[in-house]
Amino acid sequence: MADCCSNSSPTPNAHDCPSCGASAKRVGIKTVYHQVRFPENQAIHSGDYYFCPAEACTVAYFSTAGDTVLKQQLRIASNIREGLLCYCFDITEAQYRSTLQAGSAAALKHFVIEQVKAGYCACEITNPSGQCCLAKFKQLEKQTRQDFSRKLKWGPSDFSSEK
Numbered sequence: 001m002a003d004c005c006s007n008s009s010p011t012p013n014a015h016d017c018p019s020c021g022a023s024a025k026r027v028g029i030k031t032v033y034h035q036v037r038f039p040e041n042q043a044i045h046s047g048d049y050y051f052c053p054a055e056a057c058t059v060a061y062f063s064t065a066g067d068t069v070l071k072q073q074l075r076i077a078s079n080i081r082e083g084l085l086c087y088c089f090d091i092t093e094a095q096y097r098s099t100l101q102a103g104s105a106a107a108l109k110h111f112v113i114e115q116v117k118a119g120y121c122a123c124e125i126t127n128p129s130g131q132c133c134l135a136k137f138k139q140l141e142k143q144t145r146q147d148f149s150r151k152l153k154w155g156p157s158d159f160s161s162e163k
């Protein structure tokens, strides 16, 4: 398996975002250096950095030492705004959702899995979370299925993630 998609630390630490309270996962310093633009990258110190995944939150990274980097200070700030799902192969959430609805999602996911297997992905560098996107593919599949069944009739579960 490609190294880039395996977690470097066996127990991924999480920290609450100081701005929005979302659970933020730890990212490697290499990811932070590749993501943060100049001149903000001059203020990066070694240490533990965390990525806030909340789209509405302005904070991208924060460190336990009190450093904060905003999402607008990332090189790929516009990609985050677009809702990019796969940073390595430029697939947005909306694009994957529409292939799910069209029934052609399996082929697209297969493409990504094949590239990951071949080692052509670069999640650690391209993805601000530093993580492989395949978990997000699964999340989106589940979410789209739930939305779909809710639309048809009562869904299999009556919990709703958004209030």
Ligand SMILES: [Zn+2]
Pocket (backbone or CB within 6 Å): 017, 018, 019, 020, 021, 022, 052, 053, 054, 057, 058, 059
């Ligand atoms: Zn946040």
